[in-house]
Every structure is written in structure tokens, then in C-alpha cells.
Amino acid sequence: MLVFDHVSKSFGxxxxxxxxxxxxxxxxxxxxxxxxxxxxxxxxxxxxxLLEPDEGVVRFADEAFDRNPRDAENRRSLGLAPQSIALxxxxxGADNLRFFGRLHGLRGSDLEExxxxxxxxxxxxxVGKKVVSKYSGGMKRRLNLAxxxxxxxxxxxxxxxxxxxxxxSRNAIFERxxxxxxxxxxxxxxxxxxxxxxxxCDRVAIIDRGRLMALDTVxxxxxxxxxxxxxxxxxxxxxxxxxxxxxxxxxxxxxxRQAVDHFQYLPPDLETVFLNLTGRALRD
Amino acid sequence: xxxIVAMAAKDIHILFRDKLGFFFTVFFPxxxxxxxxxxxxxxxxxxxxxxxxxxxxxxxxxxERFIERLGQASGLAVEQIxxxxxxxxxxxxxxxxxxxxxxxxxxxxxxxxxxxxEVEMTVDPTQFAVAGMVRGVLLEAAGAELQDLMSDPARLGxxxxxxxxxxxxxPPSSARDDMLTFLDLSPRVSSLIDEMGLGAxxxxxxxxxxxxxxxxxxxxxxxxxxxxxxxxxxxxQAMLWTLIGGSVSFSMSIAIERSRGTLMRLLVAPVTARHLxxxxxxxxxxxxxxxxxxxxxxGITVFDVRPTSYPLLVLALLCGSICFxxxxxxxxxxxxxxxxAAGIGWGLSLPLSMLGGGMVPLFLMPEWMQRLANIxxxxxxxxxxxxxxxxxxxxxxMLPPCAVLVAIGVIAFTLGARRLRWDTG
Numbered sequence: 063m064l065v066f067d068h069v070s071k072s073f074g075x076x077x078x079x080x081x082x083x084x085x086x087x088x089x090x091x092x093x094x095x096x097x098x099x100x101x102x103x104x105x106x107x108x109x110x111x112l113l114e115p116d117e118g119v120v121r122f123a124d125e126a127f128d129r130n131p132r133d134a135e136n137r138r139s140l141g142l143a144p145q146s147i148a149l150x151x152x153x154x155g156a157d158n159l160r161f162f163g164r165l166h167g168l169r170g171s172d173l174e175e176x177x178x179x180x181x182x183x184x185x186x187x188x189v190g191k192k193v194v195s196k197y198s199g200g201m202k203r204r205l206n207l208a209x210x211x212x213x214x215x216x217x218x219x220x221x222x223x224x225x226x227x228x229x230x231s232r233n234a235i236f237e238r239x240x241x242x243x244x245x246x247x248x249x250x251x252x253x254x255x256x257x258x259x260x261x262x263c264d265r266v267a268i269i270d271r272g273r274l275m276a277l278d279t280v281x282x283x284x285x286x287x288x289x290x291x292x293x294x295x296x297x298x299x300x301x302x303x304x305x306x307x308x309x310x311x312x313x314x315x316x317x318x319r320q321a322v323d324h325f326q327y328l329p330p331d332l333e334t335v336f337l338n339l340t341g342r343a344l345r346d
Numbered sequence: 347x348x349x350i351v352a353m354a355a356k357d358i359h360i361l362f363r364d365k366l367g368f369f370f371t372v373f374f375p376x377x378x379x380x381x382x383x384x385x386x387x388x389x390x391x392x393x394x395x396x397x398x399x400x401x402x403x404x405x406x407x408x409x410e411r412f413i414e415r416l417g418q419a420s421g422l423a424v425e426q427i428x429x430x431x432x433x434x435x436x437x438x439x440x441x442x443x444x445x446x447x448x449x450x451x452x453x454x455x456x457x458x459x460x461x462x463x464e465v466e467m468t469v470d471p472t473q474f475a476v477a478g479m480v481r482g483v484l485l486e487a488a489g490a491e492l493q494d495l496m497s498d499p500a501r502l503g504x505x506x507x508x509x510x511x512x513x514x515x516x517p518p519s520s521a522r523d524d525m526l527t528f529l530d531l532s533p534r535v536s537s538l539i540d541e542m543g544l545g546a547x548x549x550x551x552x553x554x555x556x557x558x559x560x561x562x563x564x565x566x567x568x569x570x571x572x573x574x575x576x577x578x579x580x581x582x583q584a585m586l587w588t589l590i591g592g593s594v595s596f597s598m599s600i601a602i603e604r605s606r607g608t609l610m611r612l613l614v615a616p617v618t619a620r621h622l623x624x625x626x627x628x629x630x631x632x633x634x635x636x637x638x639x640x641x642x643x644x645g646i647t648v649f650d651v652r653p654t655s656y657p658l659l660v661l662a663l664l665c666g667s668i669c670f671x672x673x674x675x676x677x678x679x680x681x682x683x684x685x686x687a688a689g690i691g692w693g694l695s696l697p698l699s700m701l702g703g704g705m706v707p708l709f710l711m712p713e714w715m716q717r718l719a720n721i722x723x724x725x726x727x728x729x730x731x732x733x734x735x736x737x738x739x740x741x742x743x744m745l746p747p748c749a750v751l752v753a754i755g756v757i758a759f760t761l762g763a764r765r766l767r768w769d770t771g
Binding site for chain 2: 138
């Protein structure tokens with residue numbers, strides 16, 4: 063279990079992460095959402111041991127003991143798929159997997175089994191020997207994810223894993239993430255795409271300016287912070303939009319006044335929650 | 347036209363916003379101009395003095411006078427040292443030329459009418475251009491001596507008295523009588539020329555008796571081995587450039603790992619930063635060692651380069667590679683991106699190579715620049731390579747450059763490694 067316990071981190075005057083606390087359970091996809099500069103990457107870097115908190119503790123906790131990700135040996139428990147495609151493009155996909163597998167201590171038949179399994183996981187078995195530079199964007203993304211799990215870690219951190227891929231590859235990645243969850247892994251998933259978080263994440267933490275704004279399941283977040291939905295109606299006078307928490311009642315009221323040709327109810331979603339919590343001002 | 351001007355203005359604006367581009371466009375050429383200007387003009391203090399060693403085996407007032415004249419000649423820095431030490435200096439490349447005034451030199455200088463004064467010149471065979479220059483200065487000094495003699499009635503008379511005794515001892519003949527008459531008249535002619543102020547106008551009487559100085563030239567390998575051929579020196583320089591290229595390439599590789607995210611992935615793996623740095627250092631060491639070894643192997647097998655000591659060559663190769671591994675690590679943290687690493691790498695390597703004798707021999711530089719060259723790892727690398735390939739260094743002679751190379755390597759690697767760890771974590 064990954065635990066952030068009142069963690070803070072500053073860079074000069076900038077407080078990148080401010081008293082952040084959460085826990086990620088086994089078999090859970092945990093979404094980390096926030097606008098640009100919210101502190102997501104700083105949090106990820108602390109989770110993988112690249113940064114040390116100024117205050118608080120980050121640890122892998124289990125029944126026996128707490129482990130600090132700053133200790134190199136403890137990093138066997140985690141796998142990271144960075145936002146950029148972090149692969150050696152001049153060598154084959156299988157060789158990338160082999161190289162990172164060796165770094166994680168895999169050898170011999172264990173290593174080869176994991177390479178085969180990860181190529182299969184990424185649906186790259188047929189092109190495993192091909193150099194990565196010849197891969198499509200989607201294939202590279204899937205290999206980027208496969209490399210993160212070559213050593214079968216307990217915790218997998220996925221930093222915007224679907225950036226720049228087509229819908230088919232995105233869907234394939236969703237399926238792989240769900241496989242990981244079903245396999246009992248803890249998955250931390252950062253994304254800008256709300257529909258991804260809504261589809262994949264069991265719980266979502268929304269952070270802004272380093273602070274935790276809300277943390278719950280998606281339905282609970284929508285219930286607490288989504289506000290009213292929108293009823294869009296088209297009449298002879300044109301289209302109009304009405305905020306409402308009772309769409310049927312509102313529709314009846316409108317029908318009583320004039321004939322409604324067409325209507326559509328847009329319930330609050332995670333994006334609404336996100337904007338309500340972080341504001342609509344642009345972040346650069 | 348406005349569109350063209352606008353686009354050109356944009357490109358210039360971008361160039362000047364790009365610090366690296368600005369550096370290479372403005373500061374780098376400026377640096378080159380200052381470097382070459384300083385090297386060839388001595389920063390307004392005239393050309394550099396070429397160091398030569400001088401041994402006075404004659405030890406007469408005439409030889410001392412000649413040495414003093416050489417010391418005043420522009421272009422030479424004369425140092426009198428024992429002959430064995432001087433030969434060592436030439437062999438080590440610290441001095442290009444050794445001039446020896448052999449016994450009898452002074453007597454011949456004072457009376458060149460019977461015997462032409464003679465000097466021995468021992469030269470580093472790679473420094474033939476300097477040898478030519480020194481030869482010219484020696485002839486000029488001897489010519490000036492002859493001119494002084496011809497315009498000094500007292501000295502000329504003393505010489506002629508000596509010569510008269512010689513001619514008087516010969517059997518009587520009209521030629522002997524004519525010569526005795528000439529010897530008797532010549533001091534008076536000299537006085538007349540002096541009184542009429544014609545000495546300077548006529549350029550003196552040098553050349554009357556042929557060249558004022560005989561120079562016997564020997565190369566240093568006559569006593570100790572020198573380069574078997576020109577490839578011995580060119581391969582040493584090529585090996586240096588292999589190290590430079592390798593270190594710049596590897597420094598870029600770290601920057602590439604950083605920019606493409608694989609460095610982060612490596613640091614997240616269960617390896618310590620120390621492992622990572624050791625691997626990078628080992629890869630750089632192996633690659634540069636392999637490349638420089640392959641080059642010298644080619645030189646030995648194909649171009650007849652014959653190292654004077656294979657064990658010392660191995661030592662020099664190893665120390666050179668260690669040094670440039672350290673430099674690689676330092677460069678990799680100075681340049682955050684691959685472009686910056688390459689730019690800074692080459693931007694530093696080129697002037698340091700020039701300063702270290704990688705392009706122009708050190709002795710041609712002003713003294714202050716030669717002292718400054720001690721900061722250039724390239725100087726010490728070349729010294730170690732040449733020491734093992736053709737200068738015939740002993741182990742004791744090889745230790746100082748090797749120690750400097752290892753020290754530079756360790757310090758640069760440590761600084762780079764500390765910065766890299768800090769930079770990423």
C-alpha cells in the first residue's frame with residue numbers, strides 16, 4: 063500500500079506539494095487529477111523515490127514493515143511509466159524489456175518468461191525483435207507501459223499513459239490497466255482526460271496548488287461537488303440550457319409553457335467537479 | 347520585401363535568444379580571434395621567444411660574448427644547462443633545439459680568417475621549422491660578430507698579428523707577401539671605413555670569407571629514440587581526438603537519457619546513482635580505451651609506428667581514458683540537453699586542444715600561454731602518448747603526466763557525479 067502521510071515539498075518559495083495525504087489500496091486504480099502545476103509530477107517523483115519530502119512521509123506499507131522508496135532495494139516494488147516515451151529506440155522492444163528486467167534483478171528463464179508475458183500484455187509479440195524507432199506511437203505507449211511491469215511490481219505509476227495515441231490504442235491501454243487492477247496491483251494514474259479517470263479510477267484525488275481538494279470515488283465526488291446537471295431543450299424559439307437537479311420536473315415545467323421538440327439531459331460529471339474545485343481560470 | 351525582412355528579423359531575434367547559438371556566433375569566434383592573436387603576436391609584446399638550450403664547452407670570453415648576443419636576439423630564450431640535461435629536455439619536447447659551443451669556438455670567432463667558427467645544433471626532428479629559425483638567428487649573431495671584428499681595428503689587428511705570424515712562417519712567395527700586405531693594411535682600411543661612417547651603409551664586411559658560422563646539425567634520435575616517422579606524432583594527436591570525441595559523445599548520451607526520460611526510468615530502478623554513474627564511466631572508459639587502442643594498433647601494424655615502451659603505452663592509454671571519462675561526466679551535467687552538451691563539449695574541447703598543443707606546438711606560444719597550457723588535459727595526454735610512442739620516457743618521466751590525467755579525471759568525475767545526483771534527485 064502506497065501511503066502519503068502529510069507530505070509537503072517546496073522548491074524555493076514554491077510549495078509544490080502541501081500537506082498531501084492519501085493511501086492507495088491493492089486492486090485499486092487511484093486517479094491523481096489536477097491542472098498544470100498542481101503538483102502531480104512532484105507527488106509521483108516522491109512516490110518513486112526521486113524526491114525526498116520536506117515534511118511528512120511517503121512509504122510502502124504492508125503488514126510487516128514500512129519501506130521508504132528512497133531505498134533502492136524497495137524500488138523493486140514499484141514500476142513507473144513516465145509521461146514521455148522512456149525507451150531505447152535503437153534496440154528492439156524485447157531487448158528494452160530484457161534490459162530493464164535485468165536492472166530489476168531478473169535473470170535466465172525468469173527473465174525470458176517475463177519478457178514473453180509483457181510482450182503479450184502489450185500485444186507486441188510479433189514485433190518484439192523490431193527496433194522501437196520503427197514502432198507506431200501506440201505501440202511505443204504500450205511498450206512504455208509493459209516496461210513498467212516487467213518485474214511484476216506491486217505498485218504501478220502511470221503518468222498520463224495515453225498522451226498522443228489514437229482511440230484504438232487508448233482503449234487497448236485502458237484494458238491493460240484494468241488487467242493490472244484485476245491482478246491485484248495498486249495503480250496510480252495521472253491524466254488530464256476526465257473521461258479516462260471516470261472510466262478507470264476507483265477513487266480520484268483532485269489536487270491543486272499542491273493541496274488535496276477532494277478525494278473519493280467518482281460518483282461520490284460528483285454527488286458532492288458536481289452541482290446541478292444541465293437540461294438542454296429545443297423549442298420553436300431555439301435551443302436553451304437549464305441547470306437542474308430534477309430534470310424530469312424541469313422538463314415538465316418547460317413543456318407546460320411551450321412544446322419541446324427535443325431535449326437532452328447532461329448530468330454533472332468529473333469534469334464539472336474538476337472545474338468547480340479548481341476554477342475555470344487558465345493555468346500555464 | 348517586408349515579409350522577407352520580418353522573417354529575417356525573426357530568425358536573428360531567435361538566434362540572439364538562443365544562448366548557445368549566440369555563444370557560437372559571437373563569443374566563440376571572438377575567443378578564437380583572441381587565442382590566435384595572443385599566440386602569434388604575444389599580445390602586443392612581440393613574437394614568442396623559442397626556448398633553446400645552450401651548452402658552452404668553450405668557456406672563453408668570445409663564447410660568452412656570443413651567448414650574450416644570442417640572449418639579446420629577438421625570438422630566442424636561451425637557457426644554459428648541462429649537456430645531458432639539455433638533451434633530455436629536447437627529447438622530452440620541452441626544448442626544441444640544443445646549441446653546443448664546442449672547444450675552439452671562441453678562438454675561431456675572434457679570428458675567423460683561418461678557421462670558421464662552428465657550433466653543434468641538436469634538434470627535435472619534429473621541430474624542423476624552429477630549427478630553421480634558430481639556424482638563422484645563429485648565423486645572424488655570427489655575422490654581427492664578424493662585422494664588429496672588421497670594424498674594430500684593435501681586435502682586427504690582434505687577429506692579423508696572429509695570422510701574420512702564420513703567413514710569415516710559410517715559404518717566401520708573392521702570394522704570401524700580398525697576404526701579409528693585406529693583413530697590414532686591413533686595420534687601416536677598417537679605420538677609414540669607420541671614420542667615413544660607411545660601416546652601416548655597406549652592411550659590414552661579412553661574407554668576405556664565406557659563411558660566418560658552420561652549423562653541424564644532429565637530430566635527437568642520434569642519442570635517444572625519436573619518432574620512427576611522421577605517423578608517430580600524428581597518431582598520438584589522433585588518439586587525443588578520439589578521447590575528445592568519445593567524451594563529448596558520452597556526455598551527450600547522459601543528456602539524451604535525461605531528455606528522453608530513460609534516465610528517470612534508470613533512477614527509479616533498484617540501482618543506486620553510484621551504479622548508474624559507474625556504468626556510464628565504465629562504458630566511456632571502455633569505448634575510449636578501445637578506440638584509442640584500435641588507432642594505435644592500426645598505426646603500429648600499417649603505418650610503422652613503433653612505440654618505445656608498450657607497458658607505458660598501456661599506462662598512457664588508460665590514464666588518458668580515465669581523464670576523459672571524468673571530463674565526460676562534468677560535461678554531461680553542464681549541458682542539460684543533448685544540444686547543449688554537444689555545444690559546450692566542443693566549445694570547451696577546441697580551445698583546450700589548441701591551448702594544449704593539439705593543433706599548434708606549445709613552444710610557438712607565448713610563455714604565459716605555455717604556462718596556461720598546464721590547465722589543459724590535452725597537453726598532458728599528448729605528453730603521455732608521445733612519451734610512450736616516441737619520446738622514450740622512463741616510468742619516472744611518465745608518472746607526472748599520468749598523475750595529472752588521473753587527478754583531472756577523478757576530480758571532474760566526482761564533481762560531475764555529485765552534480766548529477768543532485769540534479770535528478
